[in-house]
Amino acid sequence: MGVPALFRWLSKKYPKIISPVREELPEEVDNDDGTKTKIPVDARKPNPNGEEMDNLYLDMNGIVHPCSHPEDRAPPANEEEMMIAIFEYTDRVVKMARPRKLLMIAVDGVAPRAKMNQQRSRRFRSAQEAAEKDAAAAEFHAHMVAKGVSSEDAGDEAEKPKKTWDSNSITPGTPFMDLLAASLRYWVSYKLSTDPAWEKLKIIISDATVPGEGEHKIMNFVRSQRSSPTHDPNTRHVIYGLDADLIMLGIATHEPHFHVLREDVFANDTKPGHCRKCNQPGHMADQCRGAPKPKPGEEEVAKPLKPFIWLHVSILREYLAVEMSVPNQPFRFDLERALDDWVFMCYFVGNDFLPHLPSLDIREDGIDTLIAIWRDNIPVMGGYITKDGHVDLSRAQMILEGLAKQENAIFKRRRETEVKKEAAQKRREDEKARRQSNKRQRYSDNGASFGASGYDETVIRRGPQGGIKRGEAAPDFNALPTFAPGEAQSRSDPRYAQSLTHADVVGNANRANKSAAAALKEQLMSSKNPADNQKAELEALFAGTVQEGASPAVLGKRTRDMIDEANDDASSDPSTPGRNTPNREIADPITDGASRGASGQLGGNSKPGEDVMPEDTVRLWDDGYEERYYEQKFHVSPHDVEFRHRVARSYVEGLAWVLLYYFQGCPSWTWYYPYHYAPFAADFVDMEKHPLDFDKGKPFRPYEQLMGVMPAASNHTIPSVFHPLMTEDDSPIKEFYPVDFEVDLNGKKFAWQGVALLPFIDEKRLLDAMAEKYPMLTTDEQRRNAFGTEALIFSTRHPLYDEVATNFYSKKAGGEKFKLNTRVSEGLAGRIEKEEKYVPNSALHFPLPSTQETYTSLDQDESATVSFFMPSVGGVHKSMLLPGIQFAEPVLDYQDVQTTREKASRSGRQFGGVQLSNNGDRSDGRRINYAARDNGGHNGNGNGGWQGNNGYSANGGYGSNSGPGYGHQQQQQQGGFGNLPPHLAQQAAAHGFPPPPGGMPPMPMPAPQQQRGYDGRAPQQQYGGYGGGGRGGYGGGGGGGYGGGNRGGYGGGGYQGGRGGGGGGRRY
Structure with missing residues (x-):
């Protein structure tokens, strides 16, 4: 799930969930002839991490991307080297985890339509950046040759610009993915034939021809095995991947022995302001070009292997069991249901299918804000928000209403923080300018020369990151325009900003940045003296990096907090730029200033040398932001409230879709969210009045997805018969493939964080246009589709081989398919079919012409291959622990529990969820009543409860329309708390009234008056208890209940007194 910085946030908040991986590495021994022999790791030995793992699942795209186009080293020269890199990396991961029963390799197949919109945005931007990089490299090389720069400086023949490998090829249906599938099958068979540690393993390969995202195909497998009667509930699971949503998926399985394995992307975070990849100062991780190349004659020093870490889902469950437990919760605490609610709330902060709500950001503790609202409302919600992947919309409504009450405060606090950061940065810049002025004065006294930029014109040269350092001449950066000619005066006019539309804002930002970059390049190119603009300056321009001390007009001042924030953003998925982030090896044209407050034009009044700031025309911190937001982002009338509600309803559908996707599997292959932006929390009204119903549909074919997500620049990945549909003027769908498109920063600082404003694909038009081309496909192209x-x-x-061989290949062969015997398969449930392409005892061939000697062809393949089909879940996957679970000893100690409990009681309240009392006095410790409005009751008529005259949607209780009581609205209890378990229903004397807020004395509940009060199933229960209908009941409708409307109600106006049915009271 695309939640930037979620992994870091979790690891900081719950520190014990992370531990380093203990890894055994191959040893080298000296031979008599002076050579060295590498002794491989024996994975049959006990796991050095102290716990044996049963199943390892590989989200394979998290391996394919960094191996095929790495960010920290030179890319592989060809596809053979890519496959070898993938084999080696995968083998390392397997030796770390050492699964004893099963290995599943899952490659992304065709995705649901809801995910394709995000894939489309990524691939369009990736292709755009690759084209810019190729053009810049070619222009740079041609210019250097034309200037007569030596071959050593310009680059020899081997370093002449090559076309960047298109990472968009890592999409189902492409020739590359076809090669990857064949290569993975070869490698697995090779390991089974040559590595004794693999002898007892069963390997499942789900390649790109199987629909579904890799991690969700893994979850489908886990759910299918849980449905088997023979499943071992104490199976130890490990899932490898770089996506943060693997943590949520691990929790959603309700398999407590679950671990996430991933690279420690923060291993280099020891020095503030340093790149996390190369650990060098002066640039950010997303612009790292790796360590400098060795000089001729020098040997390249081998880089140390990146360390790995475990994330223990079992320990995260321990933390959440404390955090999600609310004191005096009026119904039984169910950890599995509470965990599902926690996962659901995380979706609001970010996911791959919906834009996050404007008021929520992980860096502002958005999840904590939602948890605080949840904790405050759980006593009045009557139950959990989710159940087995389905959402209770009326309860979700209460959470969003709680957030809506805080939105104004969140936006204002966000602005205050931005202003403070900008002021701090301005102070640093002023101090730096003062020091530079003093240095210039000292140099001037010694006769040194300075240009208009204020830098010594003789001391700039290229640094190891391709930036600018001392040694060569700097151009007059300050003379460069940062806007189109003739626009300066109009942009300085305040009326200009007021008349801007959203399209103007985004377009001006794009054009202005291109103008600045083009002008700088033109000035550098125009010099007649090669010594004035050597390779360093051009590489700095084209590569987009700069060393500390370089002119701020080149790329802006990379202050420490900016570097840290960019590193934090990039590290949400640092090694898969083609998947979850664009490949950011070159400068973003919009990011070449500095901090961006929001989408909008570049400031026209900036002084020379200052960072260029886009103007935020939405201004969420000012009154009227809702109207400006919808007018500029959605291009609708600011008074069209019904449109806002339609957007919110679509978003609610999305939340329900995502929840089902994570807990039950894909509910619809065709549904998608049809907007680029999210609504405000205040726009969600009457959610429960709109029932949710998804049409399952069917997935796109691989070529249909390619045509739905690929730009025309990547048409080499698509059969040529479809190319005219992307480029020809008479194509009925040409508008789906724009070459230039706008990117709205939408409050972010960097272009790659912005919103790509691409048109949405019309499914019917796309499929109709493609249908005419299908008969022209070749046989091989049809196979790939x-x-x-x-x-x-x-x-x-x-042991499974004998059974398979007897059934499929002996004289007594049975049918073409049969059900696995879990005793023989060692617990694996499912059905298998004969694989037509597999021939027993045949040779095994490397899938590419190869000269390498590590992986060779074998005369005999000592593995067997069959088609595998998962067992049907057979109904709803239940959010519950399976019988027979054996828990390990708790990891959290008493201090951990107390610290977590204390944080849970106070965190997430900085934007209005703080403990409140009357007149803004926060001293009494009581909390905000998120649900109540005005005179009592949400959308209610009365004075005392959530939605009724006296109680929670009732005349006298929590949810009862027919009488007093604390019953849930749907249960229509006469006078009770709902369907409580029998062991709780009769505990009248054991449950007194919960402690009042604010340190008030406990409400007296004499034992003789507590007659079966907690049950509440009989009407008019005497004097009380938790659902009584008399004078002191916890939800009574008479003389004062927890939401009662007359005297003494705990929300009815007074505390244990006769003040009448006041104004709604406060909720506990």
């Missing part, structure tokens, strides 16, 4: 099945591969020495 077909769906496939999972493959199960195992050693011929595995």
